[in-house]
Amino acid sequence: MDKQIDKKHSTITVLICFLIAVIEGIDIQAAGVAAAGIKEYFALDQQQLGLFFSVGILGLLPGALVGGRYADRIGRKKVLIASVSIFAIFTLCTVWVNSFYGLLLVRFLAGAGLGAAMPNLIALASESTRPENRGRAVGLMYCGMPIGAIIVSLLAANLASSDLSSSWKTIFYVGGLVPLVVVPLMVKFLPESREFLHAQAMKTANVVQSSYKDLFNREYASRTLLLWVSYFFTLMVVYIMLSWLPSLFTELGFSRKDGSMAMVFFQIGAAIGTVVLGILTDRWNKAYVIILMYAGILFGLFSLNTATSLNLMFVAAAIMGTFTIGGQGVLYAFGSFVYPTHLRGQGVGAASAVGRIGAMLGPTIAGQILAMGFGATGVITAAIPCIIFSAVIMILLTRRLQTA
Numbered sequence: 001m002d003k004q005i006d007k008k009h010s011t012i013t014v015l016i017c018f019l020i021a022v023i024e025g026i027d028i029q030a031a032g033v034a035a036a037g038i039k040e041y042f043a044l045d046q047q048q049l050g051l052f053f054s055v056g057i058l059g060l061l062p063g064a065l066v067g068g069r070y071a072d073r074i075g076r077k078k079v080l081i082a083s084v085s086i087f088a089i090f091t092l093c094t095v096w097v098n099s100f101y102g103l104l105l106v107r108f109l110a111g112a113g114l115g116a117a118m119p120n121l122i123a124l125a126s127e128s129t130r131p132e133n134r135g136r137a138v139g140l141m142y143c144g145m146p147i148g149a150i151i152v153s154l155l156a157a158n159l160a161s162s163d164l165s166s167s168w169k170t171i172f173y174v175g176g177l178v179p180l181v182v183v184p185l186m187v188k189f190l191p192e193s194r195e196f197l198h199a200q201a202m203k204t205a206n207v208v209q210s211s212y213k214d215l216f217n218r219e220y221a222s223r224t225l226l227l228w229v230s231y232f233f234t235l236m237v238v239y240i241m242l243s244w245l246p247s248l249f250t251e252l253g254f255s256r257k258d259g260s261m262a263m264v265f266f267q268i269g270a271a272i273g274t275v276v277l278g279i280l281t282d283r284w285n286k287a288y289v290i291i292l293m294y295a296g297i298l299f300g301l302f303s304l305n306t307a308t309s310l311n312l313m314f315v316a317a318a319i320m321g322t323f324t325i326g327g328q329g330v331l332y333a334f335g336s337f338v339y340p341t342h343l344r345g346q347g348v349g350a351a352s353a354v355g356r357i358g359a360m361l362g363p364t365i366a367g368q369i370l371a372m373g374f375g376a377t378g379v380i381t382a383a384i385p386c387i388i389f390s391a392v393i394m395i396l397l398t399r400r401l402q403t404a
Contacts, residue, residue, distance in 0.1 A: 006129075009191050013128035014137055016182070016190045017121045018144040020084060023179050024114055025148025027091070028242065029263075030171045031056060031107075033152050037168025042100050053243075053363075055104045056111040060356045063115025068349015071120050072342060075200075076127075077192045079345075080120040084179050084186070087113030092176030095169045115356070118332075119349035126336035127193040127344070132282055138333040139278015139326075146270035146325055154264060199341040214343055215350060223338050224347065226397040231331055231355030233390040236362035237297065237383045238324045241266065243363035244370075244379065245317060248304070251376040258310060262317040266325075269318035273326020281333050287398045293330055294391035296323030298384065305380050331355075334394075337401060 031053060039049050063083065071079045090110035097103050125141040126134040152171075215224045245266060246259030254262075281289050300323055303316035332348070339347035366379045 009194070010128040010137065012189055013124050013191060014141050016186055017125050017141040019182050019185075020080070020117060020121060020179070021142055021144030022148035022151075023084075023087075023175070023182070024117070025145040025150075025267075026152055026178070027056075027087075027110075027114060027148075027175055028145070029149045029152035030175050032243075034168035034171045038103070041168070042103060044100065048100060051104060052107060054360060056107045057239075057356060057360050059108040059111025059113075060115030060118075060359075061353045063112035063117075064119055064349045064352040064356065066112075066349075067116025068119040068345040068347070068352070071123055071345030071349070072196075075192055076120045076124045076196055076345065077186070077190055080117055080124065080190070081183060081186050083113045083116035083120065085113070085183055086110075087117065088176045088179035088183070089113075091172055091179075094172040094176075115352070118352055119335075119345050122332045122335060122348050123196070123344050124190075124193055126333065127195040127341065128191075131337075134336050135278045135281025135330070135333045136275075137278075138336065139274045139276075139281070139329050142278075142325075142329040142332060143271045143274040146267040146274065146321065150264060150267040150271070193341075195341040202342075215339075215347055220339065220343070220347075223397065223400060224350070226393050226400070227331075227335065227338055227347075227351045228354040230390045230393045230397065231351045232358035233386040233393075234324075234327060234331060234358070235355035236358035236365075237386050237390075238328055238362075239359035240362040240366045240379065240383060241320055241324055244366050245320075247370075248376040248379060249313065251370065252313070254310060254313070258313075262314060265314045265318040266321035269321030269323075270325030273322035273324075274329040277323075277326040277330050278333060281330055286334075286337075286401070287395055289330060290391065290394045290398060293323055293327040294387055294394070297327060297387050300324070301380050301384055301387070305377055331394075334397070338397070 035049060035052075038044065038052065042048075044052065067079055067083055087110050090106045090113065093106040094103065094110070097106055121141060122138060125137045129137045214220065245262055246256065249259035249262050250256060277289060277293060280292070296319065300316055300320035303319055304313070307313045307316050331351075335348035335351055336344060365382070369378045369382055370376075372378075
């Protein structure tokens with residue numbers, strides 16, 4: 001009977017978290033799809049459009065820090081409901097603002113809501129099951145992100161840009177209304193993490209209150225720094241691919257539609273990679289998963305650099321999606337292994353915030369490399385040392401975890 005209750009608890013938790021990850025995937029791609037309509041409606045130049053893209057990512061940083069902190073204080077469920085509600089409200093406000101600065105403000109606040117959700121999604125998914133199944137739970141949850149992105153990528157590939165640009169408000173209506181539908185489901189059906197409730201009971205008995213300072217105590221300082229470095233450089237490369245892959249295709253002589261289809265293949269690979277690598281994280285030695293993940297990213301980068309036909313480029317894009325987004329899911333799962341329950345929200349939230357800094361810098365650096373005339377090959381080549389360095393750091397982290 002207890003096993004059935006545990007399975008039901010885990011299934012409901014992962015399913016609801018999966019739905020929220022789908023919403024994140026839709027939002028990540030929606031800004032790019034709606035860019036033409038927003039540029040025309042607000043009469044933006046290229047620099048202002050770049051700010052529009054960046055400010056949503058910027059909002060993820062404080063969101064992740066605040067969401068992670070309060071997740072360990074008042075509960076994962078409460079913070080997740082609040083963060084999704086904030087995201088939904090300010091995504092809808094995107095439709096109603098009439099000035100450029102108003103647009104930046106609502107995108108920042110929507111990003112903050114989404115940023116606060118992520119550490120709670122990871123904590124809830126990982127704590128809904130036994131420790132030996134955490135990688136799979138996080139992988140199943142996070143595969144919602146590429147599925148949401150696939151939905152929007154298919155729209156971008158199959159509808160004319162004029163259709164999308166004239167109906168950009170519809171994209172944000174959908175992006176705001178869908179999470180508002182999910183919020184009542186969370187209130188009624190999403191269970192609070194049992195690990196969190198147990199940790200809170202222990203805190204009450206011992207009168208202990210965790211804080212971000214605890215991430216740098218004697219036991220966790222080296223783990224925290226290693227995790228931060230890996231998140232930073234890995235997410236830098238992930239967001240270079242998410243932001244620039246269609247443009248890299250056009251740089252190599254393919255059409256814009258080919259670039260959009262490349263993103264579909266990228267996200268299909270991502271959906272597969274998050275699940276498969278999550279399962280392998282539970283079954284294999286974690287160092288082997290790290291080696292596979294980063295070797296896969298390097299193989300994908302080399303494939304993009306050397307592919308001689310469109311079909312081979314699509315295969316390379318799928319490989320990149322499998323191991324970059326799949327690898328991101330592995331990193332999120334590692335956050336749940338590195339920290340105990342009373343620090344998990346803050347630990348994952350802080351690491352996510354550091355990773356988002358890399359996510360902001362990556363596309364900017366890629367743009368500078370393209371502007372300097374090095375082309376798509378220069379961008380892909382520049383990503384290689386970042387991945388090698390991240391791999392070394394993560395292997396060091398796995399060794400520390402094994403010897404702890």
